[in-house]
Amino acid sequence: MTIRQPREGGRARSGGRPTLEEVAARAGVGRGTVSRVINGSPRVSETTRAAVEAAVAELGYVPNTAARALAANRTDAIALVVPEPEGRFFAEPYFSDIIHGVGVALADTEVQLLLTFASKDRERRRLAQYLAAQRVDGVLLVSVHANDPLPDLIDDLHIPAVVSGRRSATEPLASVDTDNFEGARAAIAHLVERGRTRIATITGILDVYGAQRRLDGYRAALSAAGIEEDEALVEPGDFSEEGGRRAMAELLRRRPDLDAVFAASDVMASGARQILREQGRRIPDDVSLVGFDDSAIARHMDPPLTSVRQPIEQMGREMTRLLLAEIAAIDAHRPQTSRLLSREQVVLPTQLVIRSSS
Amino acid sequence: MTIRQPREGGRARSGGRPTLEEVAARAGVGRGTVSRVINGSPRVSETTRAAVEAAVAELGYVPNTAARALAANRTDAIALVVPEPEGRFFAEPYFSDIIHGVGVALADTEVQLLLTFASKDRERRRLAQYLAAQRVDGVLLVSVHANDPLPDLIDDLHIPAVVSGRRSATEPLASVDTDNFEGARAAIAHLVERGRTRIATITGILDVYGAQRRLDGYRAALSAAGIEEDEALVEPGDFSEEGGRRAMAELLRRRPDLDAVFAASDVMASGARQILREQGRRIPDDVSLVGFDDSAIARHMDPPLTSVRQPIEQMGREMTRLLLAEIAAIDAHRPQTSRLLSREQVVLPTQLVIRSSS
DNA sequence: ATCACACCTGGGAGCGCTCCCGCCGTACCT
């Protein structure tokens, strides 16, 4: 007969960290009780709780997340998935604000945020694997294009998810979006009020639903003002500065008499401004310029840019709130209960910030 | 006698994902064999391997990371800890490049990168908890100040860690750094060569070791050139644009006759340039300007900025390489083996990129 | 034909936790 040696508690790295059982022994209680204290269950007497807490403090006990995840089937982590290359991620203040909002919403929870990039196809596949391996309880998806298969894939995996910016009018996932239509409409109405009549627009990438909605708002406002549409005044951009320059040059070529430009992003407005300057147009005397996002660029532009503010940080907060709610809902569900997830669609208002460019 | 119902496989969320056991049954082999195949062990016959792989594919099996982490005591994840507020993180191209390098080094591993911010004290504590909970196998620390307790804390936890930028000449942790001294020395030597003699410097935050080294290099180069030191030509900045402006103004006030400025970062150089312009100094005719980092700012400045390039992406790669090596080393160690971690110190060379500002 | 040895393989034990069943004791009712 062979006596098996106990396995030496995993790898050397475990470094002899205390376990639940050790805390229980120290406090003179059972494992279950310690677990209840750790998880804040009310079904523990005050005295016992105090004893356990003392033992936890003395031993410097920290629950092992892997064990907890395995036993409870939850990870207390959510992922923010960015389907863009790192470069763009860092370039756009948008992401910084979103993350900040998420951070705020997570501040008084125990939930950890993971950042994941998934621009290339290979990374996509890895991400799918990652999610299937149940490493997170839910997913926040930002900057999703209309034809991106990722959201549906995530949905198929039955992983709670919230997207920022609907992909279409009938977004099947829970989403948080800003009122792009109304924001654009207000911007144009403002230009009309200023007496502008030949108002051009540089659109975003139109397979992004929000960009499409901004264009819709532009059109609606013109028609409401009784101004006839003119396709020569609409030029697609790609949300980049270079795209803004290109589109602006093209618009000026086609309609040298334009008297206002609505760019679907501040970055594009900045590009447009360069071209206007180069061609000797004064802003706002000759041409009014309005952007979208109200980013730092808008405030620092010369002249300061009128822009449509999106409450991006709030979007981050809302997304997180929705996601945590979805996760909680699933947790509460027993299999027999019918699955009526909210799939809430939140639309946040925009606000026109008027500066001297218009 | 009561028959206990089996526990229904955790929560509803588990969504009936296949387990190792199910794959084993399907392939007609034992658990151990499937595990070996999944982990690429060579001790499996070709036929068996094929059968298992088929079963894995059919069932769409993905190993559960929590279970694996618990059993093997490793998570296959590392954390990049940024002890700065999100804002600065996004503002500095530095981080973007580091992350890119890390991504490259991780590309053909199964290791996942987590991004963590820990600027405020509260976040620090949470981070410590997080790390103690063994959620990552190791930590990359960037942008560490000399007096930051975080690294030592992490070291006490016996978690493998690599810092970017030593905190002192005798950094106890493994580290990757650039040769700040030599970079600064070369920049000054270049200015001397250009015939400049009254060379000022705007330093970084001097409790950052790298900033101190740049100042040391500045001094060494001057003394090597036989130029007498003049403390009126040294003004501390804080790595910000505003700090650069402030320091430049102060330098011009004290020494209106200066003929060159070496700024310890491109951002500060950009601030300095504004003040030089405002005061009517021509660059480089009246004053030569040199920066540090060779960031995008340097290339886009008017005139383009001479700057010391740091191989930041390579730093990210090196850091990751060191960290993975440390983790592997610990993994291989049995407790009885003495702990001789390398604690390697890598110093990467810098390169002076000469443009028209000098 | 026998033995030694390699190579594969199955499955027990255990990682540290959560969940839940059922026991114990006390307080309250009849």
Add this chain to the structure above:
DNA sequence: AGGTACGGCGGGAGCGCTCCCAGGTGTGAT
């Protein structure tokens, strides 16, 4: 006094995996 709740608690079972031992099978040497 006995019965009945109920809050508090202990500990068994199990989450899905890895590790490792022992056993089986096949090969080549004796």
